[in-house]
Amino acid sequence: MNRDYNFAYLDEGAKKEIRRSILKAVAIPGYQVPFGSRELPIGRGWGTGGLQITLSILLPSDILKVIDQGSDDSVNAVSIKRLIKECAAVGVTTDSEAATVIQTRHRIPEIPLRGDQILVLQVPEPEPLRLVEGSDLVSRRMHGEKDYNLIWLRLFEDLIQFNEITAAAGYPVMVHDRYVASPSPIPRYDVPKLNMAQCLYLFGAGREKKIYAIPPYTKVEALSFDDVPFQVESFAGHACGKCGARDVFLDEIYDERTGEKYYQCSDSGYCEGRRRGAG
Amino acid sequence: MPDEPVLSLYNPQQGQEYLVEPDEPVLSLSGLTMYYGQGCPECEGDPGRGGDPLRGGDPLRGGEPERKGDPGRGGAPGRGGAPGRGGAPERGGDPERAGGVGLEKNRCPRCGAIWALRGVSLSLFPGEVLGIVGESGSGKSTLARCLYFDESPRAGTLRLLGRPENAFLLSRQARKQIRRESMGMVYQNPLAGLKMDYSVAANIAENLIAANCKNVARLKQRVYELLEIVEIPAYRGKETPASFSGGMQQRVQIAKAIANRPGILLLDEVTTGLDLSVQAKVLDVIKKIIREAGIAAILVSHDLAVIRLLADRTLVMLDGEVIERGLTDQILENPRHFYTQQLVYSLL
Ligand SMILES: Nc1ncnc2c1ncn2[C@@H]1O[C@H](COP(=O)(O)OP(=O)(O)OP(=O)(O)O)[C@@H](O)[C@H]1O
Ligand SMILES: [Mg+2]
Ligand SMILES: [Zn+2]
Numbered sequence: 001m002n003r004d005y006n007f008a009y010l011d012e013g014a015k016k017e018i019r020r021s022i023l024k025a026v027a028i029p030g031y032q033v034p035f036g037s038r039e040l041p042i043g044r045g046w047g048t049g050g051l052q053i054t055l056s057i058l059l060p061s062d063i064l065k066v067i068d069q070g071s072d073d074s075v076n077a078v079s080i081k082r083l084i085k086e087c088a089a090v091g092v093t094t095d096s097e098a099a100t101v102i103q104t105r106h107r108i109p110e111i112p113l114r115g116d117q118i119l120v121l122q123v124p125e126p127e128p129l130r131l132v133e134g135s136d137l138v139s140r141r142m143h144g145e146k147d148y149n150l151i152w153l154r155l156f157e158d159l160i161q162f163n164e165i166t167a168a169a170g171y172p173v174m175v176h177d178r179y180v181a182s183p184s185p186i187p188r189y190d191v192p193k194l195n196m197a198q199c200l201y202l203f204g205a206g207r208e209k210k211i212y213a214i215p216p217y218t219k220v221e222a223l224s225f226d227d228v229p230f231q232v233e234s235f236a237g238h239a240c241g242k243c244g245a246r247d248v249f250l251d252e253i254y255d256e257r258t259g260e261k262y263y264q265c266s267d268s269g270y271c272e273g274r275r276r277g278a279g
Numbered sequence: 280m281p282d283e284p285v286l287s288l289y290n291p292q293q294g295q296e297y298l299v300e301p302d303e304p305v306l307s308l309s310g311l312t313m314y315y316g317q318g319c320p321e322c323e324g325d326p327g328r329g330g331d332p333l334r335g336g337d338p339l340r341g342g343e344p345e346r347k348g349d350p351g352r353g354g355a356p357g358r359g360g361a362p363g364r365g366g367a368p369e370r371g372g373d374p375e376r377a378g379g380v381g382l383e384k385n386r387c388p389r390c391g392a393i394w395a396l397r398g399v400s401l402s403l404f405p406g407e408v409l410g411i412v413g414e415s416g417s418g419k420s421t422l423a424r425c426l427y428f429d430e431s432p433r434a435g436t437l438r439l440l441g442r443p444e445n446a447f448l449l450s451r452q453a454r455k456q457i458r459r460e461s462m463g464m465v466y467q468n469p470l471a472g473l474k475m476d477y478s479v480a481a482n483i484a485e486n487l488i489a490a491n492c493k494n495v496a497r498l499k500q501r502v503y504e505l506l507e508i509v510e511i512p513a514y515r516g517k518e519t520p521a522s523f524s525g526g527m528q529q530r531v532q533i534a535k536a537i538a539n540r541p542g543i544l545l546l547d548e549v550t551t552g553l554d555l556s557v558q559a560k561v562l563d564v565i566k567k568i569i570r571e572a573g574i575a576a577i578l579v580s581h582d583l584a585v586i587r588l589l590a591d592r593t594l595v596m597l598d599g600e601v602i603e604r605g606l607t608d609q610i611l612e613n614p615r616h617f618y619t620q621q622l623v624y625s626l627l
Contacts, residue, residue, distance in 0.1 A: 145452060147455075149488055149489045152488045152493070153477065153481055153484070153485055153488055156484055156488060156495070156498065157477050157481040159495055160478050160480045160481055160516070160517060161478065161517060225493050225494060225495045226493050226494045226495075227494050227495050227496050228495050
C-alpha cells in the first residue's frame with residue numbers, strides 16, 4: 001500500500017459526501033441522487049462512478065472482488081483492482097462467496113449474494129428515460145410525476161415492429177412501485193436477481209454524477225405488459241465447455257482455429273470454483 | 280342538440296359517471312386571457328380584464344413550443360394589411376388604440392407583450408360542434424391550446440363536465456388526467472401532435488397506454504379499430520407518420536384524439552393546407568365520428584366552407600376577442616359585424 005495516499009485514495013471529506021449520497025439513495029430506492037463526482041486516475045466512462053462508491057465504503061477488513069462482464073481478469077477489472085490495492089490494504093478474491101464488496105460491470109455473480117455483501121455496479125447511463133426524452137429537466141419531472149408512459153410506448157413500439165422487446169441490456173425496472181430505474185447494462189438474465197435480494201445493490205455513474213440503490217428486500221419488477229411476459233436469455237441445450245454448468249449465463253465463443261463455436265461461463269469466478277470443487 | 284334527457288359521459292377507465300343535463304354545457308369558459316411576454320397588465324392599466332390572474336399554472340406541454348417549424352404561423356409581418364380591419368365598430372371605436380402605425384395590433388406598444396386572447400368566453404354543449412373562425416393571428420390556436428392545458432392562461436375560468444372547480448387551477452396531475460380521459464386534440468401542425476419517429480400504431484396507442492391499458496392484445500385491437508374508423512389500411516400501422524401525406528397524418532391525429540372516447544374533441548385547422556379531395560375525406564371522417572360518438576367538438580378553422588359543413592354554432596374572433604356569435608347559418612347568411620361581413624362576402 002502506498003502511504004502517499006489517504007486510505008482508499010479519496011480524502012475523508014469526499015468519502016463522507018459520497019456516503020451521504022449513498023444513504024439518501026438507499027432511503028429512496030431507485031431514485032437517482034446527484035453527487036459531486038471526483039477526478040480519479042482513471043478516465044470517466046471507465047467505471048469511475050462504481051469506483052468512487054467502492055472507495056467510499058471500503059473498510060480495511062473488507063475483501064474485494066472486481067469483475068468486468070463476469071470476468072475477474074479482464075483489463076478493466078484488473079486495473080481497477082490494482083488501483084484499489086495500491087491505496088487501500090484490503091484483501092482481494094475471485095470467489096464471490098468470500099467477497100464482502102464486489103464491484104462489477106455488466107453482470108451479477110451466479111451465486112445468490114448475502115446480506116453482508118454489497119454489489120457495486122458501474123453505470124454508464126443512469127437515466128432510463130434518456131432514450132425517450134432528451135431533456136434532463138423534463139425527465140426529472142416525469143420521475144416526479146411517476147409518468148413513465150414514454151417508456152411503455154417504447155416497449156409497445158418494439159412489439160409493433162419486432163413482435164418482441166428488443167432491449168437486451170439495461171432493461172427498465174420498476175423499483176419499490178415508485179421509480180423506474182436502469183439496472184445498468186446487465187443482461188436480462190440478471191434482472192430477476194434484483195428483486196427481494198438479500199444484498200445491497202449500489203449503482204454509480206461517474207460521468208453523469210448519479211448514485212442510486214436497491215436496498216435488500218426491495219421489490220423490483222421488469223416493466224412488461226400483462227400478456228407479454230418478461231423473458232430472460234435462454235441457453236437451453238448448451239453447457240460450459242470448461243466446467244459443464246448448464247443453468248448459468250454463458251458466453252458464446254468462436255474458436256478461430258477450429259472455426260467452431262463453444263460456450264463458457266460468463267462468471268469466471270463461478271466456473272473456477274466449480275472446476276476446483278470437481279478436481 | 281340531442282333530445283335525450285341526460286347525456287351520460289361515462290369513462291370506463293375512471294369508473295365514474297358524469298351526468299350532464301342537455302342544457303348544461305360540457306365545457307364552459309369565461310374571461311380567458313392570454314398574452315405572451317412580461318408585465319403587460321400594468322401597461323394596460325387594466326389587470327383584471329378577465330378575472331383573477333392565475334398563479335402557478337404550469338403548462339402541460341413541457342418541451343419545445345408548438346410554434347417550432349409551424350409553417351402556418353411564422354410570419355407576423357405582412358398581416359397589417361388584412362382587409363376590413365379598420366372598421367371594427369365594437370372595438371372601442373379607436374382603431375389607433377394599439378399603435379396602428381403598421382405594428383401588430385395585438386402587441387403592447389410599451390412592453391411588447393403579445394395579446395393573443397382578451398377575455399374570451401364560450402360554452403360547449405353535449406353533442407354539438409362549435410365553430411371558431413377568424414383570420415390568421417386572431418388567437419384561435421392559442422384558445423385551443425389553453426383549453427387542452429398545453430398553455431397556462433393569465434386569467435380565466437374553465438369548468439368541465441359539470442364540475443364546479445376552475446380546471447385551470449387544478450394540479451398538473453389532475454389536468455393531465457382530465458385531458459387524458461375526457462379530451463382529444465388534433466393540432467394544426469401534425470408535428471405537434473404526432474411522434475414522427477414512432478409507428479402510427481404506437482402514436483394512436485399513446486393515450487391508451489397513458490390511461491393504463493397494459494395489455495398488448497387489447498391495445499392492438501383498439502388501434503386497428505381506430506385505423507378502420509379513420510380509413511387507414513391496417514398494414515400501414517407499422518409505418519411512421521413521417522412517411523404519410525398531410526391528410527393521412529391528420530387522420531392519424533384524429534384516431535389518436537378519439538382513442539380514449541373523450542367527451543370533448545378539439546380540432547385545430549384539421550384540413551388547412553390539404554387538397555380539396557383530401558379535405559373532403561378528412562371532413563367525412565370527422566362528421567362520422569361526431570355523429571356516431573356524440574362527441575362535443577370545437578372546430579377551429581379559417582375556412583368558412585368547413586365551418587358551414589360541420590359547425591352548429593360559430594364564434595367569430597378578431598385580435599383575440601370574440602366579436603360575433605350565433606347559429607352558423609345565421610352568421611353566414613346574415614352577418615351583423617362589419618368584420619364578419621367582410622369575411623363572409625370575400626370568402627364565399
Ligand atoms: N408561443 C408564442 N409566443 C409568442 N407569441 C405567440 C405564441 N403563440 C402565438 N403567439 C401570437 O399570438 C397571436 C395569436 O396566435 P394564434 O396562433 O393563436 O393565432 P391563430 O388564430 O391560430 O392563427 P392561424 O390562423 O395562423 O393559425 C399571434 O399574434 C401569434 O403570433
Ligand atoms: Mg392557428
Ligand atoms: Zn463454467
